[in-house]
Amino acid sequence: MTIIANDAPLPEALRGGVIALGNFDGFHLGHQAVVGRAVARAREQGRPAIVATFDPHPARHFRPDAPHFRLTTIAQRARLFAQAGADATLVLGFDGALAGLSPEQFVHDQLVGRFGAAGVVTGEDFTFGRARAGTAALLAALGAERGLAADTVAPVASAEGVVSSSRIRQALRDGDCATAARLLSRPFAIQGAVVHGDKRGRELGYPTANLELGDYVRPRYGIYAVRGHLADGRVVGGVANLGIRPSFDPPKELLEPYFFDFSGDLYGQVIEVALIAFLRGEARFDSMDALIRQMGCDSAAAQAILAG
Numbered sequence: 526m527t528i529i530a531n532d533a534p535l536p537e538a539l540r541g542g543v544i545a546l547g548n549f550d551g552f553h554l555g556h557q558a559v560v561g562r563a564v565a566r567a568r569e570q571g572r573p574a575i576v577a578t579f580d581p582h583p584a585r586h587f588r589p590d591a592p593h594f595r596l597t598t599i600a601q602r603a604r605l606f607a608q609a610g611a612d613a614t615l616v617l618g619f620d621g622a623l624a625g626l627s628p629e630q631f632v633h634d635q636l637v638g639r640f641g642a643a644g645v646v647t648g649e650d651f652t653f654g655r656a657r658a659g660t661a662a663l664l665a666a667l668g669a670e671r672g673l674a675a676d677t678v679a680p681v682a683s684a685e686g687v688v689s690s691s692r693i694r695q696a697l698r699d700g701d702c703a704t705a706a707r708l709l710s711r712p713f714a715i716q717g718a719v720v721h722g723d724k725r726g727r728e729l730g731y732p733t734a735n736l737e738l739g740d741y742v743r744p745r746y747g748i749y750a751v752r753g754h755l756a757d758g759r760v761v762g763g764v765a766n767l768g769i770r771p772s773f774d775p776p777k778e779l780l781e782p783y784f785f786d787f788s789g790d791l792y793g794q795v796i797e798v799a800l801i802a803f804l805r806g807e808a809r810f811d812s813m814d815a816l817i818r819q820m821g822c823d824s825a826a827a828q829a830i831l832a833g
Contacts, residue, residue: 526603526604526606526607526611526612526613526614527539527612527613527614528599528603528613528614528616529613529614529615529616530616530618531615531616531617531618531635531639532618535615535639535640535641538573539573539575539612539613540640540641541572541573541641541642541643542567542572542573542574542575542612542613542640542641542642542643542644543563543564543566543567543570543572543573543574543575543642543643543644543645543646544563544575544576544577544615544636544640544642544644544645544646545559545560545562545563545564545574545575545576545577545611545645545646545647546577546636546645546646546647546651546653547559547577547578547647547648547651548578548579548582548583549576549578549602549606550578550582550595550596550597550602550690551596551597551690551693551709552597552601552602552605552606552609552709553688553689553690553693553708553709553710554681554683554688554708554709554710555648555678555680555681555687555688555689557609557710558678558681559646559647559648559678560576560606560609560610560611560646561609561610562646562676562678563575563576563611563644563645563646563676564609564610564611566644566646566674566676567612567644568610570643570644572643572644573612573613574610574611574612574613575611575612575613575614575615575640575642576602576606576609576611576613576614576615577614577615577616577617578599578602578614578615578616578617579616579617579618579619580599580616580617580618580619581619582594582595582619583619583624586619586620586621586624587624592743593738593739593740593741593742593743594694594740594742595739595740595741595742596690596693596694596709596713596741596742598716599614599616600716601714601716601797602614615640617635624655625655626654626655627654627655627658628653628654628655628658628659628663628664628667629654629667630654631653631654631659632659632664632667632668632671632673633667633671636668636673637671637672637673642673643672643673643674644673644674644675644676645664645668645673645674645675645676646675646676646677646678647661647664647675647676647677647678648661648677648678648679648680649661649677649678649679649680650680651664651677661675661677665677683707683708685704688708689708692704692708693705693708693709693713694742696708697713697742697744697745697800698742698743698744698745699745700744700745700747700803700806701803702749702800702801702802702803703802705800711799712752712799712800712801713744713799713800714754714797714798714799714800715736715738715741715780715797715798715800716795716796716797716798717736717737717739717780717795717796718736718793718794718795719734719735719736719791719792719793719794719795719796720735720736720737720792721735721792722735722777722779722781731783731820731824732783733765733766733781733782733783734753734781734782734783734784734791734796735779735780735781736779736780736781736782736796736798737778737779737780738767738778738779738780744767744800745767745803745806746767746768746769746806746807747766747767747768747803747804747805747806747807748764748765748766748767748803748804748805748806748807748823748827749764749765749767749800749801749802749803749804749827750762750763750764750801750802750804750826750827750830750831751763751764751765751782751798751799751800751801751827752798752799752801752831753782753784753796753797753798753799754796754797754798754799755791755794755796756791756794756795756796761784761785761786761787762784762785762827762828762831763782763783763784763785763787763798763827764782764783764785764804764820764823764824764826764827764828765780765781765782765783765798765800766779766780766781766807767779767780767781767800768807769807770807780798782798783824785824785828801830801831802827802830804823804826804827804830805823
């Protein structure tokens, strides 16, 4: 997968492509429908298929103090776009200059001028340009004037309503891994480099691979059954604490997976930890013996869920 920043020249081989345009954080079922339409259009016309995403998220630009809400990193998105058939990921740096473009400037200067797009696909609710003045209908009209074919895709609905990133975030805050996975079409996963901790887990007989949560949305604090995707391609089951570890001081917010039947040094390696099921909330224990007994119960519960 080719990843291109919008301040870099677009390779000639990618000009004349069909661009799926949106933020696509999470790449849920609705996003997959948009990208799928763009890939299909590109294949029909013998053109490259490109997915354009924004970084940072526009909401972060306009509300820099907003709580953490990210569902996927750019690296995760690029991998998912490639699996969906895209040839390249175009990362549009969202800043004041881009936000200040009029809809006409965005279409003429960016889509047509800079990227030489032949087609663009968005969701029906897509907005763009200064003060979000551009709509899907305006994009189609402006594109028609410049030889840019615009297509829109209707929202995807589940039994509970339209699939959206906000629904997924709420499910994760509720500890509802099943709903999040259903809307995403895969379990929610946190990716990051393994960092050194205070070795508490090792002392208790449960060595953990610690990940900082960074800009990810904060799922409900507690204990989870997880699957770890390691840098060497192995997939391992485990149990993880996500939260601040109330039995230890000082509080430190981490994702701490303990992988079953694994031994080795993961420090510095980038791994991905998928949350499969929520087991229980975080709790403070009166003694280390009580904590160790509970960790044994949690491990057994996680192994049963993963085996099923």
